[in-house]
Amino acid sequence: MWQVLPVNSKSQLKAFIDFPHALFKGDPNYVPELFIAQRDLLTPGKHPFHEHSTVQPFLAYEGNKVVGRIAAVLNRNHNQTNHQNDGFFGFFDCINHQEVANLLFSQAAKWLKEQGAETMIGPVNPSTNETCGLLVEGFDSPPVVMMTYNKPYYLDLLERAGLTKQVDLIAYQFTEHYNERPFRMTKILEERLERKGIKIRPINLKKFKEEAAKLREVYNQAWDKNMGFVPMTPQEFDYMAKDLKMILDPDFCMVAEHDGEIVGFSLSVPDINQVLINVKNGRLFPTGLLKLLFQKKKINGLRIIALGVLENYRKLGIEACFYGHAMEEFKKKKMKVAEASWILENNTLMNQGLLNMDAKPYKKYRIYEKAI
Structure with missing residues (x-):
C-alpha cells in the first residue's frame, strides 16, 4: 500500500x-x-x-x-x-x-x-x-x-x-513593551570596555567579504563547545553570509573588536518570513518577487540569530552591549516583536541572561535521537 x-x-x-x-x-x-x-x-x-x-x-x-x-x-x-x-x-x-x-x-x-x-x-x-x-x-x-x-x-x-x-x-520573545531597565547600562558598559581596548561597532558592509572571513573564525571558536557543533567551512560560511546579506540591516549586526581583532559578534535579521508567508508555494516568479520588494519595508519583526564571544572575553559585558544595541535599534525602527533563538536548554548563562532581560520563552524545539 x-x-x-x-x-x-x-x-x-x-x-x-x-x-x-x-x-x-x-x-x-x-x-x-x-x-x-x-x-x-x-x-x-x-x-x-x-x-x-x-x-x-x-x-x-x-x-x-x-x-x-x-x-x-x-x-x-x-x-x-x-x-x-x-x-x-x-x-x-x-x-x-x-x-x-x-x-x-x-x-x-x-x-x-x-x-x-x-x-x-x-x-x-x-x-x-x-x-x-x-x-x-x-x-x-x-x-x-x-x-x-x-x-x-x-x-x-x-x-x-x-x-x-x-x-x-528554546526561543525567547521580546515585544515592543519590553523592560528597558536592563539595557540602560549599555553606554556605561561600552565606556568600560573601551578603557580595556574593546570597541563595539556595526559591521562594515563595504568590506563585507573581509569582515565575513573574520566572523567565521569567531563563530567556529565561540560555538565549538555547543552540543553537536560543526565548524563551518569557508565555503559554507560565505554561502550563508551571501544569503543573509540580501536581508541584512547593518544596524542590527554588531562586532566587538580588541585592538583591531574581532572577538565577538551579534547578528539580528529582519523577519523576512512576514513576507514569505504570502509567497505562494515558495515561488518568487511571477508575483512573489514583487511581494518581497514591496512588503519588505513593512516588516516589524526581528530575529536575534547569533550572538557569540570568544571564551576569554565573556562576562565582560560584551553580550549585554550587543543586546542593548539590538533593542535600541528595535525601538528606533518601531518594531513590534523580536525573537532570540535558538538557545540550548543547558546553556545556563544565556538562558538566565535572557530571563533577566524579561524575555519570554515562547517556543520550544527538540532534537531527537535513536540507536540504529
Whole structure:
C-alpha cells in the first residue's frame, strides 16, 4: 500500500520540495520555503555542504500520491569533529499516519546504517548550521526567519517510532513593551570596555567579504563547545553570509573588536518570513518577487540569530552591549516583536541572561535521537 523511494531525479526533487505546501494547505502559520533555496540546498554542486557530506532524500507514496518525505544525512564533518559515527535525518514531513512515518524513519535508518552510522539524530536540515529542531511548544504563531514549523502530531509520530529526546532548543520573545531597565547600562558598559581596548561597532558592509572571513573564525571558536557543533567551512560560511546579506540591516549586526581583532559578534535579521508567508508555494516568479520588494519595508519583526564571544572575553559585558544595541535599534525602527533563538536548554548563562532581560520563552524545539 505504501512505498518509500529514493529521490533520484529533478521531478522527484521538485515533488520533495513541494510536498509540504499541500500538507499544510490552510494552516495560517505555515511559511513556504523558497523553492530555489531548497533546490540548491539539496543539490550536490550547488551548496558547499555536499563537498564534505551526503544527503539522500526519500519520498513516501500511496499509489502515485506523495504522503511523506525525509532525508538521510551523513555529515562527515560532524563525525570527524566530534569523533562519532552519527547519522542524521531532516526535511521530515508526513501525513498523520504512523505506518508511513515508521517506513520513512526505517528507510533513513537503513541508508545511514549502510554508511556506517550507529545513531540517527534530527531533525536537522541538513545540519545545526541550518534550520533544525522539531517544534514541540508554541504552535500559535508562524516561525520567524530560519526557524522550523510542523504539525503538533509530529511529536507522536517521532516518539512512537522509537526516537527519544536528545536536547531542547528554546526561543525567547521580546515585544515592543519590553523592560528597558536592563539595557540602560549599555553606554556605561561600552565606556568600560573601551578603557580595556574593546570597541563595539556595526559591521562594515563595504568590506563585507573581509569582515565575513573574520566572523567565521569567531563563530567556529565561540560555538565549538555547543552540543553537536560543526565548524563551518569557508565555503559554507560565505554561502550563508551571501544569503543573509540580501536581508541584512547593518544596524542590527554588531562586532566587538580588541585592538583591531574581532572577538565577538551579534547578528539580528529582519523577519523576512512576514513576507514569505504570502509567497505562494515558495515561488518568487511571477508575483512573489514583487511581494518581497514591496512588503519588505513593512516588516516589524526581528530575529536575534547569533550572538557569540570568544571564551576569554565573556562576562565582560560584551553580550549585554550587543543586546542593548539590538533593542535600541528595535525601538528606533518601531518594531513590534523580536525573537532570540535558538538557545540550548543547558546553556545556563544565556538562558538566565535572557530571563533577566524579561524575555519570554515562547517556543520550544527538540532534537531527537535513536540507536540504529
